[in-house]
Amino acid sequence: MRPPLPLALLLPLFVQAQIPIADARELPVGTAVTIRGIITNGSELGGIRYVQDGTAGIALFPGTGSQSGFAPPRGADVTATGVIKRFNGLLELDPITSYTVHATGLPLPTPQHIGPLQMGPANEGMLVRMTNCQFSATGNFTANTIPFTSNGQQGVVYLRSGHPLVGTPIPPGPVDITGIVSRYTTSDPPVGGYQLLPRDAADIVAATGIAITSAVTQDAIMADGFTLQWTTNISGTAHVAHGPTPALGTHTTAPGTATQHAVTLTGLPPASFHYARAYAVADGDTAWAPMGLYSTASSVPGHVRAYFNKSVDHNVALTTLADVLTNAFDDTVRAHIDAAQATIDYAVYNTSFVGIANALNAARARGVQVRVISEGSTSNGALDNLHPDIPVLLRTDGAGSGMHNKFIVIDAELPAAAHTITGSTNMTNASLFNDANNLVIVYDQALARAYRSEFEEMWGGSGPQPNPAQSRFGGAKTDNTPHLFNVGGTLIAAWFSPSDGTAQRIIEVLGAADHSIEFALFAFTHYGMADALIDAEDAGVNVRGIIEGDDLSTGLFNYLQSGGVLVNPDQVPMTLHHKYAIVDRADPGSDPLVITGSHNWSHNADNHNDENTLIIHSATIADLFYQEWHARWSTSVGITTHTRTHGLRVWPNPAQDVVLVRTDAALNVPTHVRVYDATGRLVQQTGVNGMGPWAIPVADLRSGLYTLSIVQGDVVRHAPFVRE
Numbered sequence: 001m002r003p004p005l006p007l008a009l010l011l012p013l014f015v016q017a018q019i020p021i022a023d024a025r026e027l028p029v030g031t032a033v034t035i036r037g038i039i040t041n042g043s044e045l046g047g048i049r050y051v052q053d054g055t056a057g058i059a060l061f062p063g064t065g066s067q068s069g070f071a072p073p074r075g076a077d078v079t080a081t082g083v084i085k086r087f088n089g090l091l092e093l094d095p096i097t098s099y100t101v102h103a104t105g106l107p108l109p110t111p112q113h114i115g116p117l118q119m120g121p122a123n124e125g126m127l128v129r130m131t132n133c134q135f136s137a138t139g140n141f142t143a144n145t146i147p148f149t150s151n152g153q154q155g156v157v158y159l160r161s162g163h164p165l166v167g168t169p170i171p172p173g174p175v176d177i178t179g180i181v182s183r184y185t186t187s188d189p190p191v192g193g194y195q196l197l198p199r200d201a202a203d204i205v206a207a208t209g210i211a212i213t214s215a216v217t218q219d220a221i222m223a224d225g226f227t228l229q230w231t232t233n234i235s236g237t238a239h240v241a242h243g244p245t246p247a248l249g250t251h252t253t254a255p256g257t258a259t260q261h262a263v264t265l266t267g268l269p270p271a272s273f274h275y276a277r278a279y280a281v282a283d284g285d286t287a288w289a290p291m292g293l294y295s296t297a298s299s300v301p302g303h304v305r306a307y308f309n310k311s312v313d314h315n316v317a318l319t320t321l322a323d324v325l326t327n328a329f330d331d332t333v334r335a336h337i338d339a340a341q342a343t344i345d346y347a348v349y350n351t352s353f354v355g356i357a358n359a360l361n362a363a364r365a366r367g368v369q370v371r372v373i374s375e376g377s378t379s380n381g382a383l384d385n386l387h388p389d390i391p392v393l394l395r396t397d398g399a400g401s402g403m404h405n406k407f408i409v410i411d412a413e414l415p416a417a418a419h420t421i422t423g424s425t426n427m428t429n430a431s432l433f434n435d436a437n438n439l440v441i442v443y444d445q446a447l448a449r450a451y452r453s454e455f456e457e458m459w460g461g462s463g464p465q466p467n468p469a470q471s472r473f474g475g476a477k478t479d480n481t482p483h484l485f486n487v488g489g490t491l492i493a494a495w496f497s498p499s500d501g502t503a504q505r506i507i508e509v510l511g512a513a514d515h516s517i518e519f520a521l522f523a524f525t526h527y528g529m530a531d532a533l534i535d536a537e538d539a540g541v542n543v544r545g546i547i548e549g550d551d552l553s554t555g556l557f558n559y560l561q562s563g564g565v566l567v568n569p570d571q572v573p574m575t576l577h578h579k580y581a582i583v584d585r586a587d588p589g590s591d592p593l594v595i596t597g598s599h600n601w602s603h604n605a606d607n608h609n610d611e612n613t614l615i616i617h618s619a620t621i622a623d624l625f626y627q628e629w630h631a632r633w634s635t636s637v638g639i640t641t642h643t644r645t646h647g648l649r650v651w652p653n654p655a656q657d658v659v660l661v662r663t664d665a666a667l668n669v670p671t672h673v674r675v676y677d678a679t680g681r682l683v684q685q686t687g688v689n690g691m692g693p694w695a696i697p698v699a700d701l702r703s704g705l706y707t708l709s710i711v712q713g714d715v716v717r718h719a720p721f722v723r724e
Helices: 021-025 326-339 353-367 381-385 429-434 445-459 502-511 527-538 556-562 602-605 617-636
Strands: 032-039 049-052 055-058 077-087 090-103 126-135 145-150 153-158 174-185 194-196 203-208 216-223 225-243 250-253 258-264 271-280 285-288 292-293 303-308 343-348 368-373 394-395 406-410 419-423 436-445 484-488 490-497 515-522 542-547 568-570 579-583 593-598 611-617 641-645 648-654 659-661 673-675 682-688 696-699 704-712 714-721
Touching: 021 055, 055 174, 055 556, 077 194, 090 174, 090 250, 126 285, 145 225, 153 174, 174 704, 216 292, 216 353, 216 568, 225 292, 250 258, 250 515, 258 271, 271 445, 292 484, 292 602, 303 490, 303 617, 326 353, 326 406, 326 419, 326 429, 326 436, 343 445, 353 368, 353 381, 353 704, 368 419, 368 445, 394 445, 419 445, 419 593, 436 515, 436 593, 445 484, 445 490, 490 602, 502 527, 502 579, 502 602, 502 611, 515 617, 527 542, 527 556, 542 617, 556 568, 568 617, 579 617, 593 617, 648 704, 648 714, 659 704, 673 696
Parallel strands: 055 090, 153 194, 343 368, 368 394, 515 542, 542 568
Antiparallel strands: 032 049, 032 077, 049 055, 077 090, 126 145, 126 174, 145 153, 174 194, 174 203, 216 225, 225 250, 225 258, 225 271, 271 285, 271 292, 303 436, 343 406, 406 419, 419 436, 484 490, 490 611, 515 579, 579 593, 593 611, 641 648, 648 659, 659 696, 673 682, 673 704, 704 714
């Protein structure tokens, strides 16, 4: 049972005449409103009702204090008055203080065709339809959340106890699902939690005719256009509806019929954003993909620079030597601010280095528009030195780390000058000079415009002054920027948190690694990312990493180590503040890349904070970061390696007190770990179970070379290790 409504909310802020549901959704919690629309569900979802007009949808719940008897049927035209409330993330009117049923049996609104990733505030409470859905579970439906995929996107349906579908078979093949977009999340402010509510068996029908069977991908990004690719289950004609706004308006069609589709859009302006929706047609049937937002390339080919403030190891360089700025990080940032010609959009978690504030003041004095966003709960002493004419917007809701971005967008509207400064560095003395950090500068107008769009979503508009009424932080933001960019031939993906599902994007990249992953992280508390590293290690990828030593007690250090990942605490005198990973650096044929930005590998970063992440597909950038990583690794763990031989893994190597051991297969026979010294003498034997990892004490052994053997029946595996 829901808790009774607090007395304060029974005294509404104000009551007004009937308004569109979209307007009601923008009003503060506690406001009494009157709306009118069509009811889209009945008792199959319990006492709650969802109502929809031509502008939006919202939930109606007959909470404590509601007018008795509120149970309008599906298809009823209803006027309802109630109090705006947010219950477990879902916006609803609760209680319903009065209502009128004008008519019943009316047609329901036409469901919008969307994908799981498009579920959000814009369609919460509305009827939608998702095509080509596949459930991963088998058997019968239960009262629970049930995952599914739709055209390459992940989503969940939710069935309450007593729902008509509970106990019926889960369809084994592709289906189309109609349902209501709802939400359940316990985070405050609410983040994610969107789920689809089918109402009965009629809402889940076998996919007939043509269906889209893959996610739509963008390729061949040029200054005047790009190509969208996808697949279908049967041959059909390929089309893309596109335009500068979600209204679309232009259609492009590829000739012929096929199951693998590619439609190229041309004649578009450079560094411009375009909404596009792919669809395919066969025998009069149409399959729609979700709408996406895409960018063309810049008219001036861009490039990427990476800088580090601690030593690097040039001896491991494959190509270009990495740049070390040591005590000149601030000079580099200030030089870029000093070179700004028109605009500076500054979104940095904390700023205590006065030199940065002075540079921003100087930019304002020469006519540059300067806008500043920061976090209100952290040290920002240098912002007090800003000229009063420089507007500053602080995030103050206290959720997570808040506005944790570290980016500066300069001259976004000047094709030859536009660039973005990002990385792990805050503008503080510690971050600039003491802590281990990276700066990445991307010279590219398209990416700069995307970062500016993210800035302006938090800013509340495109004007010189912030608009707090329209400002969106954290879970209130939406996924409203393009994600792929061609920067002078380098593919870069940009993701923002928490709206873009950044953690899942990182997990997908880690899961695609072929040979190696190296990481250096300030905070690591996200189990999904940890499992991705453990899975990669199990698949034969050489995974090694460093975590800030202060995070070991609260993070996943032991979890990673127990999973077979070679991970060590850093030995940087101050703080290892990086948030990067390197994938397949030494194999250009595998897609070498770097993940970096402000996003710690944590739950808060993915669900609460404002964060920015770049995935840079570049062998050169991967090599630069590897030189930095190898220097940190050598400092932290010396020559420690991870021995893997014949299905047996032994780490750390050399070892001091304990050596961890794991096999790649568990045999149903007694298992023994045996340790032999350099002369072949058995010096230790231990019985173990399962696959490991097992912690074998070696502190009592003398320094030297040993062989560790796993004996499982007739199967014996050996691996050498060194006792320091």
